[in-house]
Each structure stands twice: as structure tokens, then as C-alpha cells.
Amino acid sequence: MDARADDPARGAPPADDAREIAARVEVIYRRDSRRVLATLIRLLGGFDRAEEAVHDAFRAALERWPVEGVPHNPYAWLVSVGRFKAIDAIRRGARFVSQEDVAELVDSMGCEPAEADEGIEDDRLRLVFLCCHPALAPDARIALTLREVCGLTTEQIANAFMVPAPTLAQRIVRAKAKIRTARIPYHLPSPDELPERLASVLQVIYLVFNEGYLASTGDSPTRSDLSAEAIRVARLLVTLLDEPEVQGLLALMLLHESRRAARISADGDLILLDAQDRSLWNQALIEEGGRLVQHALRSRRYGPYALQAAIAAVLTEAPSTDTTDWHEIVGLYDVLLRFDPSPVVELNRAAAVAMRDGPEAGLLLIEALMATGALSDYRFAHTAHADLCRRLGRREAALNSYRRALALTRQVSERRLIERRLIELAG
Amino acid sequence: MKYLCLVYLDESRLAELPDEECVAYDREIRGSGHCLASEALASVSTATTVRVRNDRRLVTDGPFAETKEQLAGFYMIDARDLDEAISLAAAIPPARVGSIEIRPVRPIRETVAAIEAERAKGAER
Numbered sequence: 001m002d003a004r005a006d007d008p009a010r011g012a013p014p015a016d017d018a019r020e021i022a023a024r025v026e027v028i029y030r031r032d033s034r035r036v037l038a039t040l041i042r043l044l045g046g047f048d049r050a051e052e053a054v055h056d057a058f059r060a061a062l063e064r065w066p067v068e069g070v071p072h073n074p075y076a077w078l079v080s081v082g083r084f085k086a087i088d089a090i091r092r093g094a095r096f097v098s099q100e101d102v103a104e105l106v107d108s109m110g111c112e113p114a115e116a117d118e119g120i121e122d123d124r125l126r127l128v129f130l131c132c133h134p135a136l137a138p139d140a141r142i143a144l145t146l147r148e149v150c151g152l153t154t155e156q157i158a159n160a161f162m163v164p165a166p167t168l169a170q171r172i173v174r175a176k177a178k179i180r181t182a183r184i185p186y187h188l189p190s191p192d193e194l195p196e197r198l199a200s201v202l203q204v205i206y207l208v209f210n211e212g213y214l215a216s217t218g219d220s221p222t223r224s225d226l227s228a229e230a231i232r233v234a235r236l237l238v239t240l241l242d243e244p245e246v247q248g249l250l251a252l253m254l255l256h257e258s259r260r261a262a263r264i265s266a267d268g269d270l271i272l273l274d275a276q277d278r279s280l281w282n283q284a285l286i287e288e289g290g291r292l293v294q295h296a297l298r299s300r301r302y303g304p305y306a307l308q309a310a311i312a313a314v315l316t317e318a319p320s321t322d323t324t325d326w327h328e329i330v331g332l333y334d335v336l337l338r339f340d341p342s343p344v345v346e347l348n349r350a351a352a353v354a355m356r357d358g359p360e361a362g363l364l365l366i367e368a369l370m371a372t373g374a375l376s377d378y379r380f381a382h383t384a385h386a387d388l389c390r391r392l393g394r395r396e397a398a399l400n401s402y403r404r405a406l407a408l409t410r411q412v413s414e415r416r417l418i419e420r421r422l423i424e425l426a427g
Numbered sequence: 428m429k430y431l432c433l434v435y436l437d438e439s440r441l442a443e444l445p446d447e448e449c450v451a452y453d454r455e456i457r458g459s460g461h462c463l464a465s466e467a468l469a470s471v472s473t474a475t476t477v478r479v480r481n482d483r484r485l486v487t488d489g490p491f492a493e494t495k496e497q498l499a500g501f502y503m504i505d506a507r508d509l510d511e512a513i514s515l516a517a518a519i520p521p522a523r524v525g526s527i528e529i530r531p532v533r534p535i536r537e538t539v540a541a542i543e544a545e546r547a548k549g550a551e552r
Contacts, residue, residue, distance in 0.1 A: 135509060182531045183428050185508035193510065 018066040025061050028074045033058070034151050036078045038123035041130075042186055043079070044086050047148070047176050052089070057082035124149075125240050126186050128233065132201040133184050140175035141204045143168055150229045160226050161211065201237070202249050202305060205230050209253050213260070214411070227257060244296040248306025251292035255312035258285035269420075270413040274321040286316050307336040326356035343374040343381075351384050363388040379408040383418065390425065399425055429463065429532035430504050430512040435496040436525030438470055448520050456502065461515055467500040496525050503532075 033054055040050035057078040071077040131144040142161075146152045154172065158165040178184065189197040212226025234250040237243075262280035265271055293313045296306035311332045318324035333349035346369050354362020366385050375381035386401035399422065406418045436444075449467065456462040471490055478485045490497070499521060506512035509529070516527040 135513070182529075183508045185510050187510075189510075 021066045021070065022062060024070060025058065025065060028061075028070075028078075029058055030151075032075050032078065034127070034149060035075055035124055036082060037148065038127040039079050040082050040086070041127065042123055043083050045186075046180060049086050049089075050082075053082035053086040054078075056085040056089075060085070121240055122188060124236065126188060128201055128237065129189060129197055130179065130184065130186055132197070132204045133179075134196065134200045135182065135184055136175050136178060137171075138204075138207075140171050141200065142208060143171050144175050145204050145233070146208065146226075146229060147172055149233055152229065156225075198241075198243060198245065202245060205234050205237075206249060206253070206305075208233075209256075213256055227253070227260075231257065238292075244299040244302045245305045247292045247296040248302060248304075248309045251289040251296065251309035252305055252312055254285045254289035254292070255309060255316050258282040258289065258316060264413065268413055270417045272417075273315065278319070281316065286313075289313060290317065304336060304339045307332055307339065311336070321355070324355070326352055330356055343369060343372070344378065347375060347378075347381055347384060354388055359388045359391045363392065377408060379405045379414075382408065386421070390421070395425055428506060428508065428512075430506055430509075430516075431530045431532060432502040432504055432512070432516045432519065433498060433528040433530065434500040434502070434519060434521050434525065435528065436499040436521050437496050438499065440524050441499070443524050444520050452518060452520055456504070456515060456518075461504050461506060462502055463505055464503040465501065468498060471497040499525065 036057065037050055037054045040053050041047060044050050044053060060081050061074070061078065065071075128145070128149055131148055132141045136144065143157055146157045146160075147154065152160075154169050155165050158168040161168070209227050209230035212228070212230065231250070231253050234246065234253060237246045238250050258281050259273075259276060261282070262276035262278070263271055289309065290313050293306065293309045296302050297310060311329055314325055314329050314332070329352045330349060333345065333352055337345055337349065347366065350362050350365035350369060353365055363385070366381070366388065369375060370381060370385065382401045382405035386398045386405060389395075389398035389401060402418050402422050402425070406415060406422070409415050409418060453462070453465055457465070474488075474490050476487050476490060478487075502516075502519065504512060504515055506515060509531075512529050516522065516529050519527055521527070
């Protein structure tokens with residue numbers, strides 16, 4: 001490590017250090033640009049000015065740090081320079097506005113950068129809550145979070161969700177226009193707003209994770225970048241908010257993530273839990289997830305995410321499907337149903353009952369559930385029904401349900417799995 | 428900042444909302460200084476629609492579109508930001524039965540006044 005780079009007081013480094021400084025600026029950009037943005041949105045009162053200011057601040061860093069050295073606190077330096085550049089730009093652009101108006105605008109731009117440091121973690125939280133505000137369209141929340149909180153480019157997000165880049169850009173532009181025009185505030189939710197607002201944040205994070213874990217369409221069964229981003233935001237939230245559901249969601253994602261390497265065969269085929277090579281599971285993630293689940297459950301303020309994580313922990317911690325504690329899993333589903341009495345949770349509980357009491361008991365529950373019609377377009381209901389029929393030797397019923405599931409499935413590796421079952425049964 | 432809260436309601440469910448309760452909230456929000464104007468509307472069956480096409484007036488019975496929920500009233504409110512507007516709107520009693528659409532007001536007079544002032548300044552020069 002170059003001691004001089006940490007000590008700007010020792011003056012300008014020689015020119016051959018310029019490349020090294022540029023590399024450090026890049027590292028600092030990756031580490032700090034979202035924090036700088038989050039604070040500048042507060043100080044400058046809007047996305048557009050703040051984004052431009054972040055850009056200007058890093059450009060200034062590339063010019064000045066090779067001469068002046070890297071400052072002790074790059075974040076504070078960047079916020080201060082960004083704010084100064086923005087005010088300068090407003091002054092220069094103030095042809096139609098009186099000097100008094102400019103002075104007022106500049107006054108309204110918040111506190112001095114010296115104070116800016118204090119609210120920094122709150123700023124990152126504000127940014128997450130703003131991007132996930134329930135007044136924004138669900139698609140826009142996801143796009144805005146990935147763009148502003150994670151710093152992905154519009155093209156990267158468009159590729160991940162397989163939409164044309166202009167469509168995605170338009171989504172972000174509309175959302176920002178609504179934030180501005182309807183004046184969606186940049187503040188932390190009050191305690192009585194928190195449950196609703198947090199639910200929206202957690203939903204956005206989990207949707208992003210799932211899009212990366214079990215992509216609903218297309219060839220690639222997993223897009224790990226999106227999952228990694230979702231975990232990154234959840235880790236940030238865990239450090240900023242002491243909420244059991246946040247810990248629960250992070251635990252749930254880590255426990256899914258721990259099995260990623262075992263889910264897909266070398267040929268790109270999906271491998272179900274009972275057939276996975278458990279030596280491929282990531283033990284560090286399983287342990288971290290397990291600890292978070294324990295912590296969340298002990299709080300007694302847990303909700304659906306912590307309960308789903310607890311179920312995932314029981315599944316992951318057992319050495320095999322046979323030795324899994326299905327009694328405990330059914331019990332956890334019973335509690336989960338009290339929070340989320342949805343047909344999908346009923347279906348998962350029925351599958352656990354089939355493991356505990358045998359396929360016949362599970363099939364009775366699933367057929368009663370399907371008779372209500374609530375799951376007729378849900379592909380996993382048909383595969384669950386088909387699997388139990390197959391295990392009970394009811395060939396015709398199994399074939400029918402696999403065919404129905406296939407008609408509802410777009411994801412390629414899932415389709416291949418169903419097609420394999422159809423061939424096995426037909427043979 | 429001004430927001431118009433449009434109260435939509437299935438008129439057949441109006442009986443579930445006693446007038447006294449609605450007026451009590453109206454007094455409360457007016458007392459708080461957040462309410463600039465508010466009215467309840469007569470039934471949509473009394474509505475008349477007018478259009479002008481090619482300088483000709485066209486009058487018809489009823490509203491433009493058939494919908495399950497009808498416009499039943501409005502509150503013009505003054506709120507710090509959208510979150511405060513949402514809190515005020517959520518407390519309007521019909522929110523429990525129908526829905527409240529919250530629309531920011533577009534400062535059209537201010538915009539036009541600014542353009543006119545700019546033009547006047549240009550003329551002086």
C-alpha cells in the first residue's frame with residue numbers, strides 16, 4: 001500500500017502515479033458514487049441536478065486528485081464539490097431568474113457539506129424508500145432501484161429484464177417526472193407509514209432476486225447479477241434498519257443463493273431439491289442465513305419473509321430429503337398462512353404434507369385447492385399435482401397435469417424438466 | 428402544494444357512509460387549514476355532458492363512460508408533499524368503501540404569468 005496516497009498533506013504525487021490515482025477514483029466511484037448521489041439528492045432537491053453533480057464531482061476528482069492527492073474523506077470531498085458545481089451551474093443558467101430567486105434556491109439547498117456527513121446512512125435509506133415508493137408503478141420501482149441504488153446502467157437493466165432499452169429509459173424518466181411533479185418526498189417514513197413502505201421495498205428486492213434466480217422467461221435459468229444486487233441492497237438495509245423482516249428477507253435470499261451451484265446441471269437442466277448434490281451447497285451462506293433467521297424469529301416481530309426463511313433453513317440444514325423435519329415445515333407453513341392466507345402458500349403446505357404423511361394426503365389437499373379454481377393458471381400447481389399422481393401410479397392424471405403445466409411454462413430449463421417427465425411416463 | 432382529491436364511489440354503497448361522518452371529517456380537515464375547497468356531488472344520474480364540435484353544441488344525458496365507481500365529491504387540499512396528501516386522503520371516509528384519486532395541481536396560471544412577465548420585460552428593452 002502506498003502510504004503517500006493516504007496522506008494528501010505530503011503534496012502532489014509524481015506524474016506516473018496518475019494512472020494509479022485514476023484506478024483509485026474508479027474504486028471510490030464503485031464504492032461511494034451511490035452514497036454521494038443519495039446525499040446530493042437531498043442537498044440539491046432532485047434527481048437530475050444530483051446526477052449531474054455526481055458526474056461533475058468525479059470528473060473534478062480525476063483532474064485534481066493527481067495534483068492535490070486523494071482527500072482523507074473522498075465522500076465528503078465529492079459531496080462538497082458536487083454541491084458547489086450544481087450551485088455554479090444554477091447561477092450560470094439563471095438568465096430568466098432574478099438574483100434574489102437564485103439566492104433563495106441556493107439557500108433552500110440544505111446544509112453545509114460539513115453537516116452532510118452526519119445523515120449519510122439516512123440518505124441511502126431515503127433513496128431506497130423513494131425508489132420503492134408505492135405511488136410509483138411496480139415496474140418503475142424495480143428499474144429505479146437498480147438504476148439509482150445499485151448504479152446499474154439503463155442498458156444493463158434492460159438486458160436483464162429483456163425489454164428494449166428505450167422502453168426502460170422511458171419508465172425511469174416517467175417515474176422521475178412523477179417524483180418531481182407529484183412531489184414525492186425524500187424522507188424516511190414515519191413509524192405509522194413504515195410497515196407499508198417497508199413492504200414495498202422488500203417486495204422490490206425479492207422480485208429482483210427472483211428475476212435473477214428463476215427467470216420467468218427466456219433461455220438462461222439464472223441471472224446471478226440481479227440476485228447479487230438484491231442481496232447487496234438487503235445487506236445494506238440490514239445494517240441500517242433493525243427490522244426482523246429485513247433480516248428474514250436477507251436470510252431467505254442467502255439460503256436460496258446457497259443452492260445456486262447445485263440447481264443447474266452441466267447441460268443447463270434444472271435439478272430439483274431432492275436430486276441436488278448437497279456438497280455443492282455453499283455452507284457459509286447457509287450458516288449466515290441460519291443465524292439471521294434465528295435472530296429474526298427471536299424478535300417475535302417476524303412476518304412472512306422470516307417464516308419463509310425458516311422453512312428454507314430447515315430444508316437446507318437437513319442432510320437429505322428423507323431426514324428433513326417435515327413436521328416442523330408443515331408447522332411453519334401453518335404460521336405463515338396466518339400472515340399470508342394465499343392459495344400459493346396452501347399449495348406449498350400441501351406439498352410438505354405429502355412429504356410428511358405420504359402422497360395421498362398431499363393429493364387430497366391439492367385437489368381440494370385446485371377445485372376452487374384459484375390456481376388454474378399457476379404452473380407449479382399443475383407440476384405438484386402431476387408429481388403426486390406420478391408417485392401414486394395415476395399415469396393419465398399425471399400426463400394431463402404435466403401437459404397443462406407445460407402449456408403455462410415459458411422458462412426453457414423448466415420446460416425441459418416437464419418434457420423429461422412426459423417422456424418417462426409415455427415410455 | 429395543491430392536490431385535488433377526487434372521491435370515487437359505487438353510489439349503491441352510499442348508505443354505508445352516514446352524512447354526519449363525512450361532514451365531521453370535512454370540519455376537521457377545514458379546521459386544520461389543509462382544505463381549500465370541498466363539495467359532495469349529486470348522483471351521477473343527474474349529470475349532463477356537453478361537448479362542442481365544429482362550433483356546434485352537443486348535450487347528452489349522463490357521464491362519458493360507464494364505470495363501477497362514480498365521482499361523488501372532491502377535496503382541494505394543500506399538503507407539504509405527496510405523503511402528507513396520502514395521509515389526508517386516506518382519512519376521507521369514502522376511502523373505506525370507494526377510492527380517492529390524488530392529483531397534483533398544475534400551476535397553469537403561474538406558468539402563463541411567468542411567460543407574460545418575460546414578454547413584457549422583452550418589450551421594455
